[in-house]
Amino acid sequence: MYKLPVSVLVVIHTSVLDVLLLERADHPGYWQSVTGSQHEGETLRQTAQREIQEETGLNPYDYPLSDWETEYRFEIFKEWRWRYSPDITHNTEHVFSLCLPEKKPIVTAPKEHLNYLWLPWHQAADRVFSWSNAEAIRNLPQHLTETNNFSLSPI
Template sequence: MSQYKLPVSVLVVIHTPELLVLLLERAAHAGYWQSVTGSQEAGESLVETATRELSEETGITATAAELRDWKLTNRYEIFAEWRHRYAPGVLHNTEHVFSLQVPNPRPVTVAAGEHLGYCWLPWREAAARCFSWSNRDALLMLPERVSQARR
């Protein structure tokens, strides 16, 4: 097993039918809010990564069938402070976007050491609170993505 993280990750937007969105506050950076994110592990499919990260970061379990693959990828530069986690010379990450609709806001169990807390916000407020442009953009697309899924 490699000591380095793969430069492939998932972003999982958790929302209700009314478009309340779950955000998690990063432990390493208080005030940095985000959806569920995490790197793919060797041998995992992207949907396996999404279900694992969802469970690890929130305690929410979902099947692959419950997750919606947006077939959307984002490529971004890895923050300098986190590059040591990746093989030398790896500067960019490719993120794959998924979503999970839950019936209503619920308490979650955040990963100790990874997140400080959580909140449920209307999608526009959640988008404005995200520190990551890719997370913000995904939340701004949420109403259209949910509408497409209902058709």
């Protein structure tokens, strides 16, 4: 069965803006936030919740999950296109964030990720391989200020 060309990107962060990154098992050295394709019949929020639980072991219902109502459209890397119907070349990614009170230990999905780390948001944005992931992380402080989740102190 082919993947749907609709996915979520979930930036998991602490209240002081440390961001969780996961290292891809199929590409050691490629770091990213939680991502995953929507399954048939799922809402985007359900996709985000499922992916958080599968990729981190965190219970997504224990923390505030924010739908940014932001999407990125990009060309799927050729090496991963076999996962999609042959006529699919682009994906639409929907951005969410999950705020934790502090850094938590993560249980990665071994077939998907090798390791995890927590970095300050600006360092995390520089570490990820995907431009859309980097942009979402760079927008995190502004997004949180605009949604009145909390006020940020200067770096």
